[in-house]
Amino acid sequence: MVKRGARGGGQIAAATRAGVFAVADIGSNSIHLLVAVSDGVRQETILDESLPSELGRLVERHGEIGSRAAREVGAVIRGFADRAQRLGAMQLSVVATEPLRRASDRKEALRAIADASGQTPSVLSHEEEGLLTVLGLLHGHDHSRRLIVADIGGGSTEVVLLHPDQDPRTFGVSIGSARLLARIDYADPPRPRDWHELRRAAQVALVDIPRQPRGRLVLVGGIATRLLKLVPSTMLTREILREDLAAMGEQLARNPAKEIAEQHGISPRRARLLPAGIAIIEALLHQTGADELVVDHGGIREGLIIASARRGSSWRGQLTELVGESRLAGA
Incomplete structure (x- = not known):
């Protein structure tokens, strides 16, 4: 075996x-x-x-x-x-x-x-949460390049930096999708000023994550896998391009959580958290400088x-x- x-x-x-x-x-x-x-x-x-x-x-x-x-x-x-x-x-x-x-x-x-x-x-x-997440990755990843593994949870986001020939570096940030929703209490769907506040709060929370230019950002967790449903082609590739992320954000800006849930097979409760998840992903890309974004269906469990x-x-x-x-x- x-x-x-x-x-x-x-x-x-x-x-x-x-x-x-x-x-x-x-x-x-x-x-x-x-x-x-x-x-x-x-x-x-x-x-x-x-x-x-x-x-x-x-x-x-x-x-x-x-x-x-x-x-x-x-x-x-x-x-x-x-x-x-x-x-x-x-x-x-x-x-x-x-x-x-x-x-x-x-x-x-x-x-x-x-x-x-x-x-x-x-x-x-x-x-420990970050290392278990790395251990639980289910899809093959090229460990000869820089990897940034991020688990966006409800209350926190764990980020693990993996460089060839170096020990993992882990960062725990006390910002997650549910916590960001509670902090901003954005409208449904979010208004332009809500998006501004979401993005600002996420960027401030992640400011201590080091830049990783030309790295691959690997997302795990329910937020990431549910976002794939908004652009179904990404469910096959598990790769989210910049235009895919923009399309996801546009849907969330236009439609309330109930409609998102009905259209994509997501519970309304989970759909309500997706704008916060998008803001955290955007902040991770901005902060790390990663040039590739993929989703892995594994994780801590x-x-x-x-x-x-x-x-x-x-x-x-x-x-x-x-x-x-x-x-x-x-x-």
Whole structure:
């Protein structure tokens, strides 16, 4: 069992016999469950589902999650664990991202989740989240050139810079699609002044990301994959040209979220976040100087499947090594 890179020259052997692994990801907008079979190199999805979450909104407005919401999250995780077990997973790995990083009542919320579910989530740092995202990329990428991997979430954006022969550099920015919507509270559809405010806020948030001229910007996450639906041809290539991005923005400027949702098979709740996502993507392109933009359908959960298969419960201390192995295979 091997995984071949974008150029076909590298490979890494499977770390273990194939098994069924399950991960749950507690985020700002949703709580995800992924169950997959993996040998530590390859993976195939058995189940991928999510439920909406208001954790990002709660933390943005009140600074905390609260006991009621935490118990509700625990009930969701308990249901996920039962589902994963029925599908053959030996255990469920649970991680949490931006809302649990920021919540003033994090300890209390984690305790309430554990009491309700029997699972204590691991709260990921920005660096861990970024490295798991790189590890979870599903499509071949040329690691002989500069890569900028960006995961646009609801509450934060993780950016990982990958240069040949250098260790990854990770940046965590506390701006995401839902958080930007809460901050700007733009109209539906956004007015010209709303677009100006969105773009300005995104550019200010990303100002510390170093320039990466002639780099390839690789987007992961729901915002990126949903935007592809607005220009269907991009779903085949996974490449977004400047004119594609402009066409996406024009649709979002003309049509309210309900119409976007009906026309493109997106939930209205998700469609409402797309203008903020466009603004963050534009800011990433401007700030980094990348000259190519592609979307990868992998991400943090796929990375956690690989990490769990290769390193078991000790994956947290070995992410840089795991990413290094993966990059060598893709060289």
